[in-house]
Amino acid sequence: MEITIIVEVKILASETAWWETLFVVLDKLGSIKADYTLIRSSALFAQGIVTQQDQAAPDRLELSIQWDLAQRVYEVFGAQEEKNRRADCESFQVHYQNLTITFYAYLNTVVVTDPDRLEIVHTNRTIWVKGLDYYLHSLPREHPDSRALQNYFRQLQQHNSQLNQAAWNQAAYDAWIQRHGPPQVLAERIKKDPLARLASLNKYLPAIEGKKIINLLGSHGTKAIALAVLGGQVTIVDISQENAQYAHEVAAAAGVQLRYIVADVLNLPTEELDHSYELVFMELGILHYFVDLAPLAQTVERLLRPGGRLILQDFHPVSTKLLKSSSKKHKVSGNYFDKSLHTTNVAFSKHLAAETHKASQQVYLRYWSLGEIVTAFAEAGLFIRRLEEEPNSKIDDMGIPKTFTLVAERLPVSVSD
Incomplete structure (x- = not known):
């Protein structure tokens, strides 16, 4: 809405x-x-x-x-x-x-x-x-009005993060129990076939053994724990303590180490932003939580070591912004260039019983175009290696992009640098 x-x-x-x-x-x-x-x-x-x-x-x-x-x-x-x-x-x-x-x-x-x-x-x-978004990106960053706009968007992001933090700490743990089962059950499934848990990310992943990896907005940790089972040194960043509880219990049951930072991804400790990670990954339903993508992209750049890789996989803007689908019927009902905020229930609410739903689980989302997404990470200094648009796997939705995957790197520092 x-x-x-x-x-x-x-x-x-x-x-x-x-x-x-x-x-x-x-x-x-x-x-x-x-x-x-x-x-x-x-x-x-x-x-x-x-x-x-x-x-x-x-x-x-x-x-x-x-x-x-x-x-x-x-x-x-x-x-x-x-x-x-x-x-x-x-x-x-x-x-x-x-x-x-x-x-x-x-x-x-x-x-x-x-x-x-x-x-x-x-x-x-x-x-x-x-819209303010236009002036934020058209004025030089050092312009006084641009600084005022940056401060405004920073405050708006903090407000949205507070809403999300409150929402994601309302029965999120119970939601994951409903969705994935008790931690011991999910751990066994991950250990049995960790590559299956990584699904469409596999083709973009480097060798995992011994790599320092960080999963931003990692939620319940399924993908991160699969990477840990494969030998990665994995850290998750997420705003929800309940997500962290579930992920820690799954990791312990799987017998792997998992580092979990409960924090707003845009407010990580300075010592964390030390260009030491070989892989940053984010996936599915995360970009819409940001009212400005530039701070997120800059955070990714500060996390990655020279030659380090970003893998970002999210829902395709054609599906999230433009089309409304019902069975075999598809209708253009949105505005691909819409820059307004939208309200919705937190993502896990569909897994909860109706009586546990609360009004405070409403959060604000901003849906981005593909051009805005790619530009944000390119402007942060990352080299775009690959952009793939993946089709929907349902026959009725054949020919419509469902997800996209962006692969980017922080370029190695040259000798002259």
Whole structure:
């Protein structure tokens, strides 16, 4: 279920005037059915980001409008100043209640199809803005506004991590008992055929014996314990103490050593980020827990030794973002470029009896496109060795990608370095 982001801002006098002016502008645009998007400092402020330049409400409004309605907007707002024309855009200004209002009309574009356009709500009014994610990735990292955005996303991630931690410590242990059986039973299955437990990861794995391996968001530890049975020195990082309890008991029953760090993967101890791991792996249903992939990718880079490998396997965005399937029928019901947050139950809740479900098991997810995923790890300095898209194994879903696997490496340090 998609959620609408409610922007709560402490109202000061200048802020009140800014919002009032905005609503007057939006009412006028609505009267002529002119589509718009708040952009630049106006988009940032409307979503709770106060720029270093302003320190409070901006003294301006900046909006992108549908280009073929620019002349109509110009007339409705009684603009007097001459339009500023560029090859790809024309703009003009009007002044109202000490605010400068600038309209930008980007030629031959459609405002409503902008993939970075996001709906927010303020005082029960719907407002369309350019999403923060766009500015986070388009501004230079050292830009003051970028630093404000990084701080905002860091706080949002911490909030989501707290929600996830609370959710994953509500009967997760019991859920794994229901799903996989008692630890002794699962341990015997893993020992009998550890390669079977690794399933589709096998073709990407290096030789395991003696390798230092870390499994991020490793949950109940089945894959990590299989790697330990094969001779790996395995560490799991996960936010749930109940996941850790189940994994430790399975590992003990299997007769292998397992190191388990109960922590937010983005807040690992500094001494852990020492470029010492030969393999980092993550798999199935994990990327959507991150509101920004850059910190995760940077963590992976800091874990890997030169020549070390990342294996990331997750559900394909076509399946998670775009298609809704029922038996042999497939319907495009989503937006592949959607950047909004969604709410859902924690992953293990389907294994619990109905009476144990709790409202606090609702968490927030962000679904990523394949391009966003690959770019995040490439920008962190990892060399992309391989990207494979795997089909669904069900006959009814033949031809539709179900998962993908990304293999990347931290390049060896050259002699000149």
